[in-house]
Amino acid sequence: MTTSGAPRVRVRRIYDPVEPDDGARVLVDRLWPRGVSKERADLHEWCKDVAPSTELRQWYAHDPERFAEFARRYRDELADPTRAEALDGLQALLRQGPVTLLTAAKRSDISEATVLQEVLRGSG
Incomplete structure (x- = not known):
């Protein structure tokens, strides 16, 4: 819990050790990460339905220069009924x-997940 009493949401790489x-622990990628067993992942849930579309993910390709536009488009996608x-x-949760x-992104x-964190905190 944070000092305001609201539960905290944070972002981590699935390859980091469980703390x-x-x-x-919720995996928010559409694709299962390479080299990670379900046991090692120690997930509460794999929430594929909240992930960006394949088209958006492929366009973005984790290019830092495209992040702002990716985040804008992804927030728009979150209005889709399944993602919502x-x-x-x-x-x-x-x-x-x-x-x-x-x-599983190299840069979380x-x-x-970072966009979702902002949305869940009410600042996105």
Whole structure:
């Protein structure tokens, strides 16, 4: 819990070791990460439905110069009924306690998980 009493949401790479304060660990990538067993992932949930579309993911290709436009387009995609329902599920999970959004991206700071973190915190 944060000092405001609101549960915390953070972003980590799925390749990082599990930490005791991770809370509910949720993979938000559409594709399963290479080299990670389901046991090692130690997931609460694999939320594929909240992930960006294949077209958007391929266009973005984790190019830092495209992140702002990626984030804008991804926020638009989150209004899609399937993604919106998945996002509602993440919000419900966050009301229960800390949530760690996991991604296989090499740079989690420019990943869909970071965009989701902003949305879940109400600043996106």
